[in-house]
Amino acid sequence: xxxxxxxPRHEVTEMGQEVTLRCKPISGHNSLFWYRQTMMRGLExxxxxxxxxxxxxxxMPEDRFSAKMPNASFSTLKIQPSxxxxxxxxxxxxxSGLRTGELFFGxxxxxxxx
Amino acid sequence: AQxxxxxxxxxxxxxxxxxxxxxxxxxxxxPELFWYVQYxxxxxxxxxxxxxxxxxxxxxADLNKGETSFHLxxxxxxxxxxxxxxxxxxxxGGSEKLVFGKGMKLTVNP
Numbered sequence: 001x002x003x004x005x006x007x008p009r010h011e012v013t014e015m016g017q018e019v020t021l022r023c024k025p026i027s028g029h030n031s032l033f034w035y036r037q038t039m040m041r042g043l044e045x046x047x048x049x050x051x052x053x054x055x056x057x058x059x060m061p062e063d064r065f066s067a068k069m070p071n072a073s074f075s076t077l078k079i080q081p082s083x084x085x086x087x088x089x090x091x092x093x094x095x096s097g098l099r100t101g102e103l104f105f106g107x108x109x110x111x112x113x114x
Numbered sequence: 115a116q117x118x119x120x121x122x123x124x125x126x127x128x129x130x131x132x133x134x135x136x137x138x139x140x141x142x143x144x145p146e147l148f149w150y151v152q153y154x155x156x157x158x159x160x161x162x163x164x165x166x167x168x169x170x171x172x173x174x175a176d177l178n179k180g181e182t183s184f185h186l187x188x189x190x191x192x193x194x195x196x197x198x199x200x201x202x203x204x205x206x207g208g209s210e211k212l213v214f215g216k217g218m219k220l221t222v223n224p
Contacts, residue, residue, distance in 0.1 A: 003157070031210045033210075033211065033212075035214075041216065042200070042214060042215060042216030042217050043200060043214035043216075043217065044214075045211055045212070045213065045214075048210065048211050050210065055209070055211075056209070056211060091158065093158075095210050097210060099210065100163075101146055101148050101160070101163050101202075101204055101212065102160045102163075103150075103160070103212060104157075104159075105157045105158040105159070106157065107157055
């Protein structure tokens, strides 16, 4: 298994543009998480899905951010319009739902908004 | 609200020295605590969990509910231990989500 797959690995865009980040969780995992990593705030949970349903989106910064999980093998995180303060590394992670506490992380998508 | 605090951002030691990475948490219930590690150019991964009471790569961590701490310790650091370390908390109930601290960078010098 290739693990959690994220794309793109790097994205550079200009302020005001739409950004879409993609994630493919590990097959069979039923929980999916989007985290944002910055120097100032560390790892922040943005949203998490269980069985494709959003369970907790309290970490989504504002209406410019949206996330979807149309099926068990795909999720997107969209930022529209993007702002320079959105620059960060965005991680997707999945877990088996067996409450082991083990999240499997992707390699991250590094976003730079100019 | 749940919160995880890692008071130090950086720690630099020499090979063979003991290390202690501090972690404090805030949660009114009974938490589950974890340490995650991210080595250079690798994915963030689970290092150990308090309920397992295990030693991984020579690291141990004991949950101290009185002090609300879960410090990570290793008696003799190795160069390959250099990495970012994150302490994480999961609350009771059915939630799978983890709340992470801000992380700490450990550098072990030769």
